[in-house]
Amino acid sequence: MRSVTLHVFASVKGGVGKSTLAVQCARLCAAAGRPTVLFDFYFTGTSLADGLPLRAPAVEGGEGV
Numbered sequence: 001m002r003s004v005t006l007h008v009f010a011s012v013k014g015g016v017g018k019s020t021l022a023v024q025c026a027r028l029c030a031a032a033g034r035p036t037v038l039f040d041f042y043f044t045g046t047s048l049a050d051g052l053p054l055r056a057p058a059v060e061g062g063e064g065v
Contacts, residue, residue: 007029009022009025019042019051020047023038
């Protein structure tokens with residue numbers, strides 16, 4: 001049986017560092033070699049991109065692209 005560990009950061013107040021804490025926790029887990037998935041359920045806007053080196057993937061050109 002596979003074990004899953006969840007780290008959940010929640011607060012009703014904005015600007016308390018939830019996204020920063022989540023990004024740092026995800027980085028630590030990934031650096032330790034653990035498979036890591038980071039979800040952000042902030043529906044009106046995310047700030048995870050501020051802490052992660054995100055970029056669009058390369059796309060092969062073709063019809064309709």
